[in-house]
Amino acid sequence: MITQAIDIIGKKWVLLIMYQLLSGPKRFTELEAEMAISGRLLSERLKEMETEGIVTRHMFPEIPPRVEYELTPKGKAIEPVINQIYNWSSDWLKQQKSE
Secondary structure, eight states: OHHHHHHHHTSTTHHHHHHHHTTSOEEHHHHHHHHTOOHHHHHHHHHHHHHTTSEEEEEEOOSSOEEEEEEOHHHHTTHHHHHHHHHHHHHHHHHHHHO
């Protein structure tokens, strides 16, 4: 089971995308700008995450069309894990600087 989870969230940018979406729905261009990721790679990761049921894509019938991405309940369930990784990395980096 853990290897399946790591296969999904272990891909480059996936956790960072999820972290960005924890604050709520975002447009593609917002995600692209906040993370300095190529549009092609971001699109690929979002499609993979959508296939896995982690992200939903909402299209709004406007001109120009507006598309937003949002975490599903399955995607939101990782929030405590992401927070723990953040805390662990913060502590580790502080410890490394003091050595």
